[in-house]
Amino acid sequence: MSTFSGLGTALSSLIAQRQGLEVSGQNVANANTVGYTRQRATLSALPASSVPSMFATSSGVGQGVFTSGFERMGDIFVDARLRTETSGAAYLQQLSTSYSQLEDAVGEPGDTGLSSQLTNMFTAWSEASKSSEGSASRSVLLERSTAVANQIATLYNGAQTQWNQTLTTTNSLVTQVNTTAANLADLNSRILAITNAGGSANELMDSRDLLITQLSGLVGATARIQENGTVDVMVAGNALVNGAKANTLEVTGAKSFDQAMAGESVGIVWSKNGASAGLDGGRVAGLLTVLAPPNASGSGGMLTEAATGYNTLATQIATQVNALHNTAYTEAGYETGTTAGDFFALEAGKPAALGLKVAITDPQDVGLAAAGAGALDGSIGDKLAALATATDGPNATWSANVVQLGVRSASASSRASVAEAARATSEAQQLAQTSVDTDEESINMLAYQRAYEGAARVLTAIDEMLDTLINRTGVVGR
Numbered sequence: 001m002s003t004f005s006g007l008g009t010a011l012s013s014l015i016a017q018r019q020g021l022e023v024s025g026q027n028v029a030n031a032n033t034v035g036y037t038r039q040r041a042t043l044s045a046l047p048a049s050s051v052p053s054m055f056a057t058s059s060g061v062g063q064g065v066f067t068s069g070f071e072r073m074g075d076i077f078v079d080a081r082l083r084t085e086t087s088g089a090a091y092l093q094q095l096s097t098s099y100s101q102l103e104d105a106v107g108e109p110g111d112t113g114l115s116s117q118l119t120n121m122f123t124a125w126s127e128a129s130k131s132s133e134g135s136a137s138r139s140v141l142l143e144r145s146t147a148v149a150n151q152i153a154t155l156y157n158g159a160q161t162q163w164n165q166t167l168t169t170t171n172s173l174v175t176q177v178n179t180t181a182a183n184l185a186d187l188n189s190r191i192l193a194i195t196n197a198g199g200s201a202n203e204l205m206d207s208r209d210l211l212i213t214q215l216s217g218l219v220g221a222t223a224r225i226q227e228n229g230t231v232d233v234m235v236a237g238n239a240l241v242n243g244a245k246a247n248t249l250e251v252t253g254a255k256s257f258d259q260a261m262a263g264e265s266v267g268i269v270w271s272k273n274g275a276s277a278g279l280d281g282g283r284v285a286g287l288l289t290v291l292a293p294p295n296a297s298g299s300g301g302m303l304t305e306a307a308t309g310y311n312t313l314a315t316q317i318a319t320q321v322n323a324l325h326n327t328a329y330t331e332a333g334y335e336t337g338t339t340a341g342d343f344f345a346l347e348a349g350k351p352a353a354l355g356l357k358v359a360i361t362d363p364q365d366v367g368l369a370a371a372g373a374g375a376l377d378g379s380i381g382d383k384l385a386a387l388a389t390a391t392d393g394p395n396a397t398w399s400a401n402v403v404q405l406g407v408r409s410a411s412a413s414s415r416a417s418v419a420e421a422a423r424a425t426s427e428a429q430q431l432a433q434t435s436v437d438t439d440e441e442s443i444n445m446l447a448y449q450r451a452y453e454g455a456a457r458v459l460t461a462i463d464e465m466l467d468t469l470i471n472r473t474g475v476v477g478r
Contacts, residue, residue: 048063
């Protein structure tokens with residue numbers, strides 16, 4: 001072994017310890033960087049020379065150390081689990097949020113809710129029947145009935161507005177998905193070029209993993225790592241990102257609430273061939289569920305189902321009230337034998353919830369008397385007031401709708417909370433694996449510092465030995 005070989009051994013240690021120190025410094029610098037994965041310098045020993053050079057012998061001692069790589073301290077299985085949990089949690093959270101918005105719009109229970117308005121209307125029928133000869137109570141009845149019709153229309157418009165906002169959000173998120181996919185494809189290309197050149201692309205991999213997790217929350221994306229270091233991003237089994245190429249998604253189907261109510265659905269398809277993306281997770285899938293049209297049974301998306309319920313209620317109110325009011329007589333009509341006619345009207349060409357109007361403008365046209373009971377009779381008014389407590393009346397129908405909405409909203413909230421807890425647990429496991437512990441890094445830096453100082457001391461010792469050998473050999477006795 002060459003006399004000078006010790007210099008190379010000491011130098012390799014100086015270089016390796018400095019690189020390890022730089023890695024620890026990089027970790028500390030990114031301790032608060034979102035998505036950063038801590039790194040470790042992998043040190044490997046250099047073996048002894050197996051073929052000694054001419055006039056040299058091998059002592060069997062190694063030739064120092066070298067940095068074989070910079071390892072990211074991540075776990076692909078923990079990452080995959082987090083993405084799966086993120087997909088499910090985002091889907092359920094979107095449903096819970098939409099139900100909460102719908103509940104807020106309904107405003108039940110409350111003094112300004114439809115339930116209170118219905119009660120006030122039927123109470124007005126009762127009061128009008130008790131003072132059938134006066135017009136004041138009938139005027140109050142018309143005002144309260146108009147308030148009911150307006151409230152139902154407001155609820156329908158609220159569902160329509162929320163649907164339109166949801167569609168706008170869907171379009172925005174799909175655009176975000178396409179942009180993110182393009183960024184991922186670009187990162188794949190850059191990472192491949194760097195790794196092929198023998199460099200380290202760990203920070204770019206961190207950015208790529210962060211984008212994949214974001215896509216998991218949006219469209220339920222999963223990752224498939226390739227042998228060359230690139231990642232394919234899959235959505236429902238199809239490639240959103242394939243190496244350096246990104247595919248795009250687009251929103252198709254209903255563009256308005258009326259189209260959705262007519263049965264046209266909103267869908268997400270692949271731009272290249274128009275095939276359905278088949279989303280089964282992520283926030284966008286939750287939005288599609290909210291936007292779904294009503295099915296044959298009247299259910300479906302929560303908004304179209306709610307609107308269908310408003311239409312049904314408006315039709316029920318008009319039908320039941322008119323059925324009784326058509327048998328009633330006003331004071332003038334009692335003398336001529338002419339019944340009062342319809343109290344409510346449904347405007348043609350509009351949804352029932354928007355077309356419900358009070359057909360009577362003159363309080364004297366309100367019919368309260370039954371046939372043969374006298375012009376001042378109020379028995380029909382009493383029957384109309386009794387609809388408030390009828391098991392098949394509007395109040396009962398609305399109460400059932402509100403209870404159903406409350407149960408579904410509570411269920412969605414509960415499921416979202418459980419899913420979020422599972423996601424948070426997975427995220428905590430990932431952070432435990434990847435996040436930077438500044439205390440640990442301080443200890444590592446101290447270890448690298450001491451090793452560097454030791455290597456420098458070895459270098460100094462060898463230098464002094466060589467100085468003696470070169471400059472002092474042969475000077476004895478002079």
